Amino acid sequence: DVKVTQSSRYLVKRTGEKVFLECVQDMDHENMFWYRQDPGLGLRLIYFSYDVKMKEKGDIPEGYSVSREKKERFSLILESASTNQTSMYLCASSPLPGTEAFFGQGTRLTVV
């Protein structure tokens, strides 16, 4: 059974903190993605990666960075958390670009 695992279901952080969201997949997929989901806005792509140590900006990369040191792990970093980054964060992986994406269970982040 394919699996994408996000390190936390719920997270509460203070404004200005550095926040790490971790995602691990066990399917040997090349492609990994980070989205945020907000009511009425759907899924918005933050960053994606097609290979180890490779990253590309998505539609809303401002305030975020990513790290992909190993194929199975893709981390999203909020350098200095702000209240407008309160959201649901979803990680996904896929074998090829444009093909079926497998999602983690999501991390609901609240920045206070």
Place this chain on the structure above:
Amino acid sequence: GEDVEQSLFLSVREGDSSVINCTYTDSSSTYLYWYKQEPGAGLQLLTYIFSNMDMKQDQRLTVLLNKKDKHLSLRIADTQTGDSAIYFCAGGSQGNLIFGKGTKLSVKP
């Protein structure tokens, strides 16, 4: 750029059929997908259709694809309260999957 559009809400009574519609702009999409998201959870793949097909049926689910009009629909027969969720359509070819904003399906007993 590529775009996928869906209506945001749909409300049906238990036992009725639900039809969720989606329009897309990228005619080169090889596969088109329907995902389901239950409250507080990630997205799960529900079904998909290959772009050279017109219809796909999978138990209570029927997917219709009209390539000429770039219109995709998901029909859920005999809708149950457990079908209440947000449904996303998505398409992609060489690039990343593009998701619609999601249709929230509410099923009333």
